[in-house]
Amino acid sequence: MNTWFSQLKYLLIGTLFGIIFVKAEVISWFRIQEMFRLQSFHMYGVIGSAVMVGMLSVWLIKKFNVKTLDGETVTFHPKKFNKGQIYGGLIFGLGWAITGACPGPLFAQIGVGATVVAVTLLSAIAGTWVYGRFRDQLPH
Amino acid sequence: MTILEFLQQPWPWYIAGPLIGLTVPVLLLVGNKSFGISSSLRHICAACVPAKVPFFQYDWKKEAWNLFFVGGILLGGIIAGAMLANPAPVAVNPQLVTDLAPYGITDFHSLVPGQLFNWPALLSVRGLLMMVGGGFLVGFGTRYAGGCTSGHAIMGLSTLQWPSLVATICFMIGGFVMANLILPFILSL
Numbered sequence: 585m586n587t588w589f590s591q592l593k594y595l596l597i598g599t600l601f602g603i604i605f606v607k608a609e610v611i612s613w614f615r616i617q618e619m620f621r622l623q624s625f626h627m628y629g630v631i632g633s634a635v636m637v638g639m640l641s642v643w644l645i646k647k648f649n650v651k652t653l654d655g656e657t658v659t660f661h662p663k664k665f666n667k668g669q670i671y672g673g674l675i676f677g678l679g680w681a682i683t684g685a686c687p688g689p690l691f692a693q694i695g696v697g698a699t700v701v702a703v704t705l706l707s708a709i710a711g712t713w714v715y716g717r718f719r720d721q722l723p724h
Numbered sequence: 725m726t727i728l729e730f731l732q733q734p735w736p737w738y739i740a741g742p743l744i745g746l747t748v749p750v751l752l753l754v755g756n757k758s759f760g761i762s763s764s765l766r767h768i769c770a771a772c773v774p775a776k777v778p779f780f781q782y783d784w785k786k787e788a789w790n791l792f793f794v795g796g797i798l799l800g801g802i803i804a805g806a807m808l809a810n811p812a813p814v815a816v817n818p819q820l821v822t823d824l825a826p827y828g829i830t831d832f833h834s835l836v837p838g839q840l841f842n843w844p845a846l847l848s849v850r851g852l853l854m855m856v857g858g859g860f861l862v863g864f865g866t867r868y869a870g871g872c873t874s875g876h877a878i879m880g881l882s883t884l885q886w887p888s889l890v891a892t893i894c895f896m897i898g899g900f901v902m903a904n905l906i907l908p909f910i911l912s913l
Contacts, residue, residue: 591792593754594755594790594793595795595796596796597796598792598794598796598797598800601797601800602796602797602799602801602803603804604740604744605744605800607735608734608737608739608740610740610744611835612835613837613841614816614820614835616899618817620900621819621820621904623819623820624817625737627737629736629738630740630744631873631878633741633745634741634744635877636742637741637744638745638749638878638881639881639882641745641749650753652752663876663885663888665887666870668870669887669888670890672864672865672866673865673892673893673897673898674894674897675864675869676861676864676866677865677897677900679858679863679864680862681899681900682858682910683862684836688797691794691797691801692804693836695797695798695804695805696802696804696809697805700841700842700845703859704855707856707857709863710859710863711864712765712867713769714864715779715863715864716769716777722868
């Protein structure tokens with residue numbers, strides 16, 4: 585199932601997702617500034633309604649034991665708490681307000697023609713690498 | 725109004741939000757995959773520069789779906805930018821227009837402000853801090869937190885994980901501090 589062809593469905597889902605990102609303007613630096621300055625409800629509406637729909641879907645999947653297309657039981661991966669969620673969360677929040685993008689929108693921003701965001705993306709990859717390299721020395 | 729004109733308008737939150745939320749069950753049911761985007765950055769590290777770091781020693785090819793997914797986001801950006809772009813400027817709160825004017829940000833025609841994010845700006849302190857510095861914080865912070873807006877705020881909260889709520893609250897605190905207290909200083913550089 586790990587053939588290149590079977591991966592194409594994720595390319596398609598990602599494409600639709602990217603189009604929604606652009607059309608809802610959630611990849612816009614301006615919309616992120618409005619959110620963090622409490623000047624617009626837009627982003628809160630997007631994230632809030634996305635969480636509501638996600639929650640309802642997960643509840644339905646669990647309640648009716650809905651199987652995947654291949655007939656597997658859907659598996660969930662519980663997240664364990666560690667202090668990284670606090671320190672890392674704060675650090676990511678700082679970066680989010682500067683770049684106006686979380687990791688997903690970085691890809692979409694490049695797509696709409698802001699080619700220089702490729703530098704931001706490379707820097708984000710470097711940030712991930714530095715975290716991996718010094719993970720043992722960081723408080724968790 | 726043609727269908728194309730209809731699609732070119734910005735989509736309201738109550739259309740876009742639920743569609744983004746639907747990504748959660750679609751990925752679960754199509755391939756038993758948990759929605760998350762920042763992991764793709766880790767897979768890129770594992771594939772390209774593992775450099776004997778234990779954190780990058782795993783079979784990233786098993787997670788290749790995630791790379792196809794973000795490749796799709798890039799492609800979606802290209803399609804939406806080329807065919808469905810809104811010809812009007814981004815309609816922002818007038819207060820934001822007033823707030824940004826002193827920093828020379830006056831053009832709201834593109835989603836990513838060209839006056840801040842452009843190639844020559846990489847040579848300025850402001851541009852370097854925002855693009856290279858900001859990107860670094862995004863990549864470092866999301867991995868340290870174990871997820872980003874998609875993995876924690878949407879997937880994590882959808883599955884009622886309290887660590888994800890902690891992470892989401894911290895994302896917001898960091899964002900508020902930066903946008904209101906630190907960014908004005910960076911923008912004035």
